[in-house]
Amino acid sequence: xxxxxxxxxxxxxxxxxxxxxxxxxxxxxxxxxxxxxxxxxxxxxxxxxxxxxxxxxxxxxxxxxxxxxxxxxxxxxxxxxxxxxxxxxxxxxxxxxxxxxxxxxxxxxxxxxxxxxxxxxxxxxxxxxxxxxxxxxxxxxxxxxxxxxxxxxxxxxxxxxxxxxxxxxxxxxxxxxxxxxxxxxxxxxxxxxxxxxxxxxxxxxxxxxxxxxxxxxxxxxxxxxxxxxxxxxxxxxxxxxxxxxxxxxxxxxxxxxxxxxxxxxxxxxxxxxxxxxxxxxxxxxxxxxxxxxxxx
Amino acid sequence: xxxxxxxxxxxxxxxxxxxxxxxxxxxxxxxxxxxxxxxxxxxxxxxxxxxxxxxxxxxxxxxxxxxxxxxxxxxxxxxxxxxxxxxxxxxxxxxxxxxxxxxxxxxxxxxxxxxxxxxxxxxxxxxxxxxxxxxxxxxxxxxxxxxxxxxxxxxxxxxxxxxxxxxxxxxxxxxxxxxxxxxxxxxxxxxxxxxxxxxxxxxxxxxxxxxxxxxxxxxxxxxxxxxxxxxxxxxxxxxxxxxxxxxxxxxxxxxxxxxxxxxxxxxxxxxxxxxxxxxxxxxxxxxxxxxxxxxxxxxxxxxxxxxxxxxxxx
Amino acid sequence: xxxxxxxxxxxxxxxxxxxxxxxxxxxxxxxxxxxxxxxxxxxxxxxxxxxxxxxxxxxxxxxxxxxxxxxxxxxxxxxxxxxxxxxxxxxxxxxxxxxxxxxxxxxxxxxxxxxxxxxxxxxxxxxxxxxxxxxxxxxxxxxxxxxxxxxxxxxxxxxxxxxxxxxxxxxxxxxxxxxxxxxxxxxxxxxxxxxxxxxxxxxxxxxxxxxxxxxxxxxxxxxxxxxxxxxxxxxxxxxxxxxxxxxxxxxxxxxxxxxxxxxxxxxxxxxxxxxxx
Numbered sequence: 001x002x003x004x005x006x007x008x009x010x011x012x013x014x015x016x017x018x019x020x021x022x023x024x025x026x027x028x029x030x031x032x033x034x035x036x037x038x039x040x041x042x043x044x045x046x047x048x049x050x051x052x053x054x055x056x057x058x059x060x061x062x063x064x065x066x067x068x069x070x071x072x073x074x075x076x077x078x079x080x081x082x083x084x085x086x087x088x089x090x091x092x093x094x095x096x097x098x099x100x101x102x103x104x105x106x107x108x109x110x111x112x113x114x115x116x117x118x119x120x121x122x123x124x125x126x127x128x129x130x131x132x133x134x135x136x137x138x139x140x141x142x143x144x145x146x147x148x149x150x151x152x153x154x155x156x157x158x159x160x161x162x163x164x165x166x167x168x169x170x171x172x173x174x175x176x177x178x179x180x181x182x183x184x185x186x187x188x189x190x191x192x193x194x195x196x197x198x199x200x201x202x203x204x205x206x207x208x209x210x211x212x213x214x215x216x217x218x219x220x221x222x223x224x225x226x227x228x229x230x231x232x233x234x235x236x237x238x239x240x241x242x243x244x245x246x247x248x249x250x251x252x253x254x255x256x257x258x259x260x261x262x263x264x265x266x267x268x269x270x271x272x273x274x275x276x277x278x279x280x281x282x283x284x285x286x287x288x289x290x291x292x293x294x295x296x
Numbered sequence: 297x298x299x300x301x302x303x304x305x306x307x308x309x310x311x312x313x314x315x316x317x318x319x320x321x322x323x324x325x326x327x328x329x330x331x332x333x334x335x336x337x338x339x340x341x342x343x344x345x346x347x348x349x350x351x352x353x354x355x356x357x358x359x360x361x362x363x364x365x366x367x368x369x370x371x372x373x374x375x376x377x378x379x380x381x382x383x384x385x386x387x388x389x390x391x392x393x394x395x396x397x398x399x400x401x402x403x404x405x406x407x408x409x410x411x412x413x414x415x416x417x418x419x420x421x422x423x424x425x426x427x428x429x430x431x432x433x434x435x436x437x438x439x440x441x442x443x444x445x446x447x448x449x450x451x452x453x454x455x456x457x458x459x460x461x462x463x464x465x466x467x468x469x470x471x472x473x474x475x476x477x478x479x480x481x482x483x484x485x486x487x488x489x490x491x492x493x494x495x496x497x498x499x500x501x502x503x504x505x506x507x508x509x510x511x512x513x514x515x516x517x518x519x520x521x522x523x524x525x526x527x528x529x530x531x532x533x534x535x536x537x538x539x540x541x542x543x544x545x546x547x548x549x550x551x552x553x554x555x556x557x558x559x560x561x562x563x564x565x566x567x568x569x570x571x572x573x574x575x576x577x578x579x580x581x582x583x584x585x586x587x588x589x590x591x592x593x594x595x596x597x598x599x600x601x602x603x604x605x606x607x608x609x610x
Numbered sequence: 611x612x613x614x615x616x617x618x619x620x621x622x623x624x625x626x627x628x629x630x631x632x633x634x635x636x637x638x639x640x641x642x643x644x645x646x647x648x649x650x651x652x653x654x655x656x657x658x659x660x661x662x663x664x665x666x667x668x669x670x671x672x673x674x675x676x677x678x679x680x681x682x683x684x685x686x687x688x689x690x691x692x693x694x695x696x697x698x699x700x701x702x703x704x705x706x707x708x709x710x711x712x713x714x715x716x717x718x719x720x721x722x723x724x725x726x727x728x729x730x731x732x733x734x735x736x737x738x739x740x741x742x743x744x745x746x747x748x749x750x751x752x753x754x755x756x757x758x759x760x761x762x763x764x765x766x767x768x769x770x771x772x773x774x775x776x777x778x779x780x781x782x783x784x785x786x787x788x789x790x791x792x793x794x795x796x797x798x799x800x801x802x803x804x805x806x807x808x809x810x811x812x813x814x815x816x817x818x819x820x821x822x823x824x825x826x827x828x829x830x831x832x833x834x835x836x837x838x839x840x841x842x843x844x845x846x847x848x849x850x851x852x853x854x855x856x857x858x859x860x861x862x863x864x865x866x867x868x869x870x871x872x873x874x875x876x877x878x879x880x881x882x883x884x885x886x887x
Binding site: 417418493494496497499500501510511514 | 687689692694717718719720721722724725727729731732733734735743744747748793796797800
């Protein structure tokens, strides 16, 4: 070895500070990871302590009221439930149908990649823009008015990309050997899709659909655009009724909290109800994913 | 059994019979690809619907308000006697809230990604990742409530002059909301850097920190940048947090402790009010929404372009 | 088939022995392994390994897949710890210090012990940056010195002439053999004392393999080289000493010509003549 460029002693001396630096940054990285979780914890604790004492049977079953002590959220709960009634079938049929077309029927080519690109771009459109689409198309052009059907269809379009992508992944995960076995017995394509591929992909599809549904339930922005009344007394009884929904109720009570301070607590209580609902939905999704997902 | 022999049909005969019956169904089945194509085209129709709606109504708006005035105007007074429709105050609010959000989400999301991808033991990662997903699953209305009723009063301890509605608090909380997105996308990018690369660096005597910053991050850079761009897009389009917590001041100002309105919050305010269809203020909704749509679309396409164009081949 | 192969090896060895006839100077021991045991979780992967490795020698480690040869190699620079469930006992002394001691800084060890991997793993950077990476992290910032190190290291790995005009090209544009020699050059740039090679030619064509083998012969003038290989002819061609590993144990460790011509243990003979593995 001719010239030595590396001074072993110097390298050794520098190493101590390099190793210390590594340890210091590692601590910082860990703290950063905790930061998000700490905010989450603070948020949950704050909202629960603020709202929990307002939650009782009356609050859950009463009509809305400007009087904070008598106000209830039954209307909002029903509104959210009715929205789900619209969102679930629409997203399932369109979402799964689109996924089947893209994964199993479409020829690889321009049309297929155009539709796929279109879907991924739709996923990035801000939800408020969907609200304007819903307002223009469903509320005004089709003259539904600000009813459950208009809200549900708007939300369904909004979460459609989520369902499509989840269903596509689930269909892709079904091994080719299964459908080959079915074709091998002379089954037609649709028979194979309906009897073999869809049942095998169902847990994945359901998980995605439930996650999409929980996204739809928490969405507020598109509904604010549709013109949901702030104080609506009658409960909705069908998809052509006007409505309010849990997130809308939270929104109205929050912005009115500067007028009546107690509204903030009602908003917190409604958030608890909404979070519990989301928690239940997500638990079901996880349960399905863990229990019924077949491993090939 | 033997007695039945006469009447017994073989399986292949049964299949034959079945086939004749199925003729009708076969014809039906031939329609299925077409039917599915129609269903699949709904997503395309949605896009067309969005673009058509925004453009058509914006054209009506620009008939009343010159396009140049809209994009260069610093005064936004939609409800005044002599209404002015300059979009710059809204753009300003949007950009400022996005910058604040990214100042929070960028470093913290990135550092979380580094921790999860490079440092965390398996069992810690298995606990933390689902918890971060919860953070991403909290509805934005809840964040808005939290920013308005908790964070703003908290910030008042540091900035006593902060207004009840201000851009700082929702900006920070928007950042918290975006942390999981940046953390998880950046972590994906970093995890897909092959281990052989890390081994190469460690075997030369690098510390983990050096390996991360000099080898792993450069190799994963395209994915990391894409995650930031998507984060920005998310912040631009976020609505409820700012609609609740940043108020509706349409002043063109840079004071982050004061109220500012973003494009999204403007849409909520105007649509929620009783703007009658056909008025200029009603059409302004669509012009603002179109601006918003173009901004986020550019960001999303940019993110896709970056992650595709600069995808590293190992 | 196997007898022909053994014969070919023998012929080569005879020649090697002639070259080696000059009197041996006592070489310094670099690594001294005593009673090393290693577990991956419940699996006992290395059992009571005792072995010393000397400077300016090529030590080959052979054995069937899963015998622990790579594990042992990676224990020598503690890369094995990247698998979190690894536990060790016993000691490996490197220049008088036990490297398995928790207080021993692994970064120091890895600075002095270079490693070449089974599959070439250049960084996704330019050729120049690949070589300069090591010196840079160890504190050399002077551009002129870095230039000199890059040239010296590439010359040391015999690829300076091929690459000198394209130092700023991405390393991924190189052929597999060039990439592997680039990785050797990258390792030389840090001026290690020992070079560990983990089946460095297993992914290469015969011609590139030959060039690496020649390079190893050249490098041993300055470095201690430990090479894991599943290619017995390669071990016979390039090593001074050979260790035969089987099921986590050293069956035999001796001068290479002894191992290949006159193995003490029956299993060594069986493996070398291709009866298993």
